Amino acid sequence: MRDLVRFARAVGREWRALLTGGTLIAVLFLVERAGAVAVPRWVLIGIAGLAFLAAVFRTWRAEWLGRLAAEQRLKDLENALQQEEALAIQISDEEFWLLTRVARHGLRRQHDIQGSLLWLDEKPISYDESRWFYDLVDVALKHGHLKLDFQDGRIHLPSTDARRAIEVGTKKDRRAAQPKILVDANTGETIRGI
Numbered sequence: 001m002r003d004l005v006r007f008a009r010a011v012g013r014e015w016r017a018l019l020t021g022g023t024l025i026a027v028l029f030l031v032e033r034a035g036a037v038a039v040p041r042w043v044l045i046g047i048a049g050l051a052f053l054a055a056v057f058r059t060w061r062a063e064w065l066g067r068l069a070a071e072q073r074l075k076d077l078e079n080a081l082q083q084e085e086a087l088a089i090q091i092s093d094e095e096f097w098l099l100t101r102v103a104r105h106g107l108r109r110q111h112d113i114q115g116s117l118l119w120l121d122e123k124p125i126s127y128d129e130s131r132w133f134y135d136l137v138d139v140a141l142k143h144g145h146l147k148l149d150f151q152d153g154r155i156h157l158p159s160t161d162a163r164r165a166i167e168v169g170t171k172k173d174r175r176a177a178q179p180k181i182l183v184d185a186n187t188g189e190t191i192r193g194i
Contacts, residue, residue, distance in 0.1 A: 014055035097176035129183035
């Protein structure tokens with residue numbers, strides 16, 4: 001019932017606009033006043049009837065076009081969501097784990113006596129004991145999921161697409177366990193809680 005009242009009000013607004021703002025009504029008024037010719041009542045009733053029909057059509061058309069626009073927006077949003085989900089699916093569980101850790105803790109490459117080490121958070125990762133981690137970083141770089149920070153060239157950051165994949169994966173409650181153990185290069189101990 002509420003929709004019918006809303007539609008009737010919209011028709012009323014259109015009808016008033018057509019009756020009071022139309023050129024035809026102004027011409028009839030001028031003819032009647034200037035020429036002292038009386039416009040027959042049936043002409044006025046016919047104009048009012050045609051204006052009412054036009055008002056109903058214009059109101060319906062506005063609603064219909066609004067519906068089409070809303071449906072198109074919905075389709076666009078569904079397509080965007082499917083594209084984001086497709087990107088999240090393309091990232092393996094291991095890469096998803098790596099990207100979430102890099103986003104949370106940061107990843108940097110540091111050169112010292114032991115060579116070039118990757119640091120996750122503030123922990124140096126042993127190359128010999130955690131070679132899989134270095135390989136995983138190389139894969140993520142190759143796939144474009146990680147990028148180097150251009151200011152110092154040593155900080156690895158998730159790419160824009162990787163950030164979207166993390167966002168979509170997080171929304172879908174995607175979890176990936178740490179694939180293998182990580183070993184601290186300084187202490188030789190297993191790193192836990194990353």
